[in-house]
Amino acid sequence: MQYIGNIIFLILLVAGFGLFAKSLLKIYRNIRLGHEINRNDRKGERWSTMARVAMGQSKMTARPVAGVLHLFVYVGFVIINIELIEIIVDGLFGTHRFLASVFGHGFYSFFTATLEVLALLVVIGVVIFFIRRNFYGVKRLTMKELFGWPKQDANWILIIEFALMVAFFTMNTSDFILQSRGVLPEHGSFPISEMTLVPFFEIFSFDNGFLMFTEKAAWWFHFVGILFFMNYLYYSKHLHIILAFPSTWYANLDKKGKFNNLDSVTKEIKLMMDPNADPYAAPAEGAEADVPSKFGAEDIFDLNQVQLLNAYSCTECGRCTSVCPANITGKKLSPRLILMKTRDRLEEVGRNIDQNGKFVDDGKKLLNDYITKEELWACTTCNACTEACPVLLDPLSIIFEMRRFLVMEQSAAPQELNLMMTNVENNAAPWQYNQADRLNWASEN
């Protein structure tokens, strides 16, 4: 009987991590629905970008208030996860504060005190975040595009984090009182609990039994909460706590103005321009393979894997949208929404595959059913969004690929752009001027 707690613990642990692994595999499978793209070059630069941006949060300083609060929650979260190791060992082997024996008395006190301070910072962080999101009215966080699940999701995360921290403090408080009564051995130091919750608890002069129960209950809550949180990630914008790392690693390192050149087009044009080329010549071996089935992107299958990874990594923070000139001036385009819709479609395709074993045409496409032409044509390709994104996501590349599809597959550009493109093609200028007049300015006054 005495092992029943440990057994339940083991079952929960395995189930929690198992489910989590399953979700991650599903995300991995979905991302691989996209084209491969070679982003394994310049490894050194990639590691340092990831270290700087994902671990070092370098992009968050652009908005100092959110940046500092986020840092609280982030550092708190990372360090408190070390505690998870202790929880797992204690849970499996029935020990109490196992790390104390590893760290030694002094360092363990330092460790627990640090955790307490960080936990307090997390509480401060999430409370202010909650207020900013729900009452204070930071525009990018209260836009209509977040109504519904995205807003609830954000609030749930804050509530869960708050509850986890409360459980943590409750556990420490009961433990501390029991330690001071000599019921439990003295381990660690709990300055924050001591100053806040301990005096409050003492008012009620709880008996040892009740405190033991509270300590255990809070411990279990904390443990189950972490497992729950972990598995909740899959459904949440909070996936970024994991995917920010690969996303920054695979980020575009080229100049932002450099858009990719389609090789298949180059071949065709070179053939056109070469007077000696035999248009009926058999294609060279392997040449056929790199002619894409279509130009640009109409659905998630036409995007590349980094773009799909981006869709899962988006925090929905709206920094991109809040600097987008099109969005600022009231146009329908919102770069955040481009990524959110891409993820929605990707998830839909994923569910379709889960159900049918493979993708069965559902008559829908990312283009039109999720993202409209009006949004796509409003983009000035200014790169403000990619600059603003704290995890180096690239909504512009998706917009651009979809424009390519509209123009090259559907000839569905706005009329004025068709005119411009015809002019470029025929007159070598976007306006209807004659190429022969190119130097007229030199003789004009």
Added chain:
Amino acid sequence: MDFNIKTMAEYAAEGKAPEVLFWVGCAGSFDDRAKKITKAFCKILNKIGVEFAVLGQEESCTGDPAKRAGNEFVFQMMALTNIEVLNAYEVKKIVTACPHCFNTLKNEYPSLGGHFEVVHHTQFLKTLMEEGRLKIEGGAFKGKKITFHDPCYLGRANNEYEAPRMLLEKLDAELVEMKRCKTNGLCCGAGGAQMFKEPEKGNKDINIERTEEALSFEPKVIATGCPFCNTMMTDGVKHFNKNTEVAVKDIVELLAEAEDL
């Protein structure tokens, strides 16, 4: 004044090569407002004796607007034609007053076989100044309030924020920065082929938003480094009926004026 403009073909006929090719661009060649920028730049180069050539009738659109609109075919047709011409003349260095041409030539031509050193005119002038070949004194703009609008395709697209500012500082003017500047700069609304179409429906046009911000500092001059930004900001200033008080000028125009060229 008389220009001394020579084409690449003329240099080639003489068996010579200029120091740099000036890529004029479509706006710089055909747009009446932008032609003034082209001329101002040529005046400066003429004055300090930089040997430069233009392609003239052999120049085509770089393909930038077609590319950003999504038309890779038209873009590459232009690009490959241009590269053929440039390579035939063995061009090494290109300067251009248009950030869109600059970006395309610099970043998108290499993988198509066009490898050149490409600089924006502000970068080129900055180098000339550092080399002591170009000297600018404040003159007409001493103490006047100037604000600079960062072109997206020079700034964010290519990380060049410093060269235009350094030139402006040489004017001894009072340079005021808008809140949205440098990496946070706000687009003028022309890029990504938007120049050639009506904007999508919204509350206001992007150039109005941007000009509003610039005008809030009550500058004497809104300085630009891109012919498209120039058009957009000029229209914006007109929209607010401020065109008699506030001038929209490219940095080379300011430099040329300071020198009374």
